[in-house]
């Protein structure tokens with residue numbers, strides 16, 4: 262039996278969980294206790310759990326006194342789920358906390374504009390990934406990670422962040438799994454088949470996609486019959502006349518080598534189409550199973566419109582769109598520039614980008630596939646190289662790597678629009694850019710993911726000379 266304690270939650274951890282510092286007898290340093298789904302101002306009863314990297318985890322047993330920001334969550338899994346950390350906090354308080362995080366990260370030298378709130382705080386996600394997991398006793402779970410207990414998974418029966426058909430599919434696929442004879446993939450042993458299930462729904466067109474992600478170990482390959490069962494389970498949720506794009510995605514992993522993905526089309530259309538309603542008109546985008554697309558379409562439109570307003574005001578000739586995904590922002594910006602050059606590592610996303618160009622009738626965009634740093638090394642060495650006057654960067658959470666950052670300085674555009682889903686790495690990169698002659702002019706946070714601690718932030722930098 263683990264000890265229980267009464268705690269007064271003081272602040273948030275980085276991951277948005279409640280945090281307390283317990284003083285201990287000298288010379289012991291204070292002990293930090295992190296409790297999922299609690300808020301500063303809550304007084305709670307907690308069961309103490311194991312210590313991970315200097316922080317003790319506590320499991321919330323009861324809220325004894327509620328913080329003024331506390332509200333009733335919509336989801337029955339809110340006390341367990343690792344997906345939402347803030348469903349029990351009012352949306353106003355979530356926005357205040359996110360804005361404050363950006364302010365603290367960048368310091369007082371630059372003003373932070375008020376955060377752009379989400380239009381809908383539920384049913385906003387166009388993509389979810391649910392994990393298959395099995396315990397030693399053979400109990401099966403298909404859902405999301407348990408908060409503070411990753412990689413353990415619980416069975417998701419409802420999720421308020423996505424359309425209701427997502428949970429209908431989950432529940433049917435779980436039933437199919439029971440009778441399929443397939444095992445969940447066990448990474449340390451490289452045994453078993455089922456890794457995760459990706460569901461997508463284009464927000465503007467309603468087009469749907471389901472992707473079953475499996476191990477590439479041939480010993481555990483699913484049979485045709487098993488896959489037919491999966492297809493039937495997904496299809497059973499939708500009216501017979503409604504198409505759904507169905508894929509098998511195979512993860513080929515070998516120790517010390519990069520993972521390769523292979524896709525097998527199982528039925529329905531081989532992609533979905535999403536539309537973005539942007540400044541200057543509507544654009545359509547083809548999305549394949551492996552392509553990145555902003556997970557909240559309504560907020561992506563707001564994000565892009567803000568970026569486009571700035572780009573238009575700069576009247577650029579050549580725009581670079583680094584980490585361009587399926588080319589969304591670059592294509593939208595091409596209306597305000599003579600030429601746009603996009604760089605993206607994912608070959609699938611790049612193929613989509615090429616087709617999206619044709620589909621939207623755009624002639625002034627060029628895309629290059631590869632790592633941003635390496636592609637820029639190649640482009641910079643070409644005699645015909647065209648220096649951009651504006652560069653958009655929208656890297657993954659890790660931010661810009663040293664080579665990309667160095668090349669960005671060599672490109673020396675008059676303005677850099679740095680979009681990021683991780684203000685911490687964004688601030689680090691921007692510190693380096695300011696030392697290299699750029700001035701940070703503005704910061705505009707935007708909420709793409711209500712009920713989570715994630716923040717999207719647009720920074721505008723101008724070259725000083």
Ligand SMILES: C[S@@+](CC[C@H](N)C(=O)[O-])C[C@H]1O[C@@H](n2cnc3c(N)ncnc32)[C@H](O)[C@@H]1O
Pocket residue numbers: 553554555584585586587588589590604605606607610631632633634655656657
């Ligand atoms: C945050 S997404 C932005 C995508 C796009 N700007 C958009 O709004 O849809 C980051 C993109 O960077 C790509 N990426 C990740 N590492 C990369 C690298 N080293 N070089 C080029 N692209 C990379 C990912 O595949 C992904 O499409």
